[in-house]
Amino acid sequence: MKAEKGPFEMKKIVLVGAGARALQMYAKPFVEELGEYVDFCGVYDINPMRSKQLSEECVNVPVFFDFAQMLDTVRPDLVVVASTDHTHHTYIVGALESGCDVVSEKPMTIDEHKCREILEAEKRTGRSLTVAFNMRFMPYAARIKALLKEGAIGDIHHIALDWYLDRSHGADYFRRWHAELEKSGGLLVHKSTHHFDLVNWWLDSRPREVHAFGTRKFYGPTRQERGERCLTCGYKKILRVRLRYFAE
Template sequence: MTKKKYVIVGAGGRSLYMFAKPMATELQEYVDFKGVFDTNQTRARLLSEECGRVPVYNDFHHMLGEVKPDVVVVATTDYTHHQYIIESLEAGCDVVSEKPMTIDEEKTRAILEAERKSGKKVTVTFNLRFAPYFSKIKELIMSGTIGEVHHVHLEWFLDRDHGADYFRRWHSEMKNSGGLLVHKSTHHFDIINWWVDSRPKQLQAFGARQVYGDQGQPKGERCMTCEYTATCEFYKDITQDPFMTKYYAEAEHEDGYWRDRCVFDERVDIYDTMSVNLQYENGVFLNYSLVAYSPYEGWRATINGSKGRLEVGNIYRDANMSAVGVDTIKHYKLDGTSELIEVSAQMGGHGGGDAKLRTAIFAGGVEDPLGQQADSLAGAYSCLIGATANRSIAEGKLLQVPDFRLLHH
């Protein structure tokens, strides 16, 4: 088979482990990895060295012109996704975008319009769709196990290590990430959109900063130079992690980006406590919540249908979603009886979803009876729920989720 030419823009941790390393090793049969660009050239060179010295470019436009790739993988900061996606489409390339596809309504519209005009394709990497536990729930819903779905309740809780980390990084400012309702919840909203198979119609949301951000306590600028390290619960020494040291601490001189900014910095303007009430076009209701300071990490959901109820969820050991025990789904029937459905826990990133997603995207030819591969419209709606929720919080009212179906080819 003919290999496709790929380039990557963005050389952070997600880019390296999710895309670049596999492209240079297990996916070599399908991928001709021809270049990497990052505004931080130190990180780009480090990624190149770990991936067989793939060419490093200091200009994205030049890389597109010289390589003429078939596909561009976009794994940059969220607020820059639209720039790279649109330029790639206009250059005649397909795009694989890390989630979220973008951070607001305006940028979403621009991407969909550019995709339609170019005739090329944007794929968004929603790895949770491929995790066996989430796909088993989709199978049960599709097979009518609980009849017609009417209501979903989903609570997601990040612990005080993983959750806090978003408040140290660029994600902590709304202008960069759209907040956790876009950056993190895009995963969760996409899963619900996929399970209930409908377009989000309208919502009302609430959000607050209860733990992080400027709470009036004594603080420093960053962990590395802080005088309160002995008393701060959130102190993190990034120099104890070889990857953090190389890719961030030793790359600061290029762009001044600190990977350990204080979680109480006054620039933090995203929420750590969020709640969304949403109605879908097919009448399904969703009650959703996210907190970023839980004592432990995981999620729980109930899915109520005309013929029964599913109770699902996982508790995790780490941010890579390694399950604590055997994954089970509890199915309650209308006669009051119940059954326990076991799902084999799989090793690998995001509950085994990362590897399956890569196979589907890069190898191709994989049957997709569950509709696990997500296109730009799926990327748009998961982002638009979060973006509309941010507006709802700011304006204090019920809002319609924009309908972008006509923009999608």
């Protein structure tokens, strides 16, 4: 049963994906902060154990083992897609064609063909798709937006954004599925999506022309191999000495 809360109407929402992003950015806020507006009705992930773990942390939201079955059973108003990037188009198109609106974690998808498939489905069904960019909610990004809107530095005529990945956060992308081009579209899709969005959002503008270039200086085929695992790496004794020195 739907209930109205002031100008808002409570919406039935289901979640696709049960990883860390799905849990922290969507599932927990649904039950801990947005309960009067959101009826969190189900979660689906290809890994059923992960879905069960998310459910246990979120008031035992129903777990489904089939995406289509979840849509047929719940009849949600909104489907949130937070699965791996290369699967986004499957769930987005399926949800739109089932009469649901969709919120998808960035990037919307990983290549041109999947993008066209999504846009055609949105036009054909008349339902809406919103792509979420979590970096907009980081305090420093929001503060920059506010300062620019206040005119703190006057009119903007040019902007250049350089972004360098360190060997801590940057290394994460090469330990998970993000390192596989067919799953992430590469970092110019998965990571740089944030940067194009931030510039557009900060300036409230859209580019006339876009180009990008990059290289791998540390990760990639030119990197010196030092062992697949720490236990088999010939440099582990040297690293232990250096770590002990820095710790002291």
